[in-house]
Amino acid sequence: MPLMKVLSAVAREFLTAFIFNYRFIPVFVIVVFLIKIQHEKYVALITNTAYKPMKKIWDSLQEVIFFGAVISFVAGVILIMLGVTFTPVVFDYMLMIMSVFLLFNTRYMCIVYTGGILALIATIFKIHDINVTSILVLISVMQVFKSIMIYAGAEKDCEPVYIKYDDGIAGAFITRKIWPVPVIFAVFLTQEMREIMFNTITVNWWTLFKPENFYAGVIALGLDCSVSVLSFDDMTIAMQPEKKNRETAVLLMVYSILLFILAVLSRNMALFKLLGSVFALVGHEAIYFYNRFLEKHKEALFVPVHRGVRVLDVLPESSAYKMGVKRGDIILSINNMDVQTEEGIAEALRKAPNYVWVKILNIDGQEKVYEYKSYPEGIDKLGIIIVPRENEVTYNIRYYGGFNILKNLVKRFRGDSQ
Known part of the structure; x- marks a missing residue:
């Protein structure tokens, strides 16, 4: 079966790349190191604002490396089954473009931008060594997986911060993910390459895409591996973060499908190579700026209130989480005691009661009462992060994506979430 043959070849190349590929290994290590630096900055930003407990950096790195490897394997199988081929120099160019973009904004490390720019340059200047159609297919396939990852992690991958909003304070959520993705790709074997590539596969099935110099019914392809990056960066102040992330994931999926259609049409029509290259860049940026437009023209959701205390986030497995309190x-009130501040919450729970009932007003304007029992330990904190009133917080300002992020200097919530 062709599928089993491809699975075996991709698995073999994947293992070979991490053991013997002297060109791949150092580049992959450098990319992971750069991602580690970016994650450290991200963790510093989050832990200096709302003080939600974060994963250890090594745990987060293991997670993105693992999912990057899964994406690599499945995407490699799909690309080879489709008959998509590259020249190795394509990925060298993309890495060079990525290193330049890294100087300006880590958002541009994503394969959408490195591949899109390369495809556009190759189309405009008619560089025949670069297969534009293959690049468009690669981008579309990778974006499908990115949209799936965003949708699957919509709720758990967002982190709370405070922002400066209308001369006051509001809560917001940042989502930032960067995945290092090894790209396993097929290379059309020339006579010279046959002598240096030992991992090959014979394609004897129908493929949607074929090398430009393919005429026979059977073709031998070599397999190689390079490094790419998938990244996602967003902030929401006007929507529940899980809802915002899922909507963005759906938009990215639609974008991926449209780009794939353009890639198919570009096989025989040069005009669609240009349209596809432009759409790869403009379509992705359109989603980004559309989200920014919505955020700037909607009212902030997580703002301080005159009566009660607004919940910004609920810590996993906390008392509030178990009783059903939502962002x-x-x-x-708590146990019939009205609360207006974090100190009020602490006072209501000062004696660590075994039974707590919390009266809340949800975002739909409905009053509800949540109950929770804890015997014999009692409940001395709810496990929430609140939206403080401005006079309760001392802060300075940092900038993230055009938003003013408030860095809490008194560190009120570090290790002491109510």
């Missing part, structure tokens, strides 16, 4: 809820 955006307003806590009106």
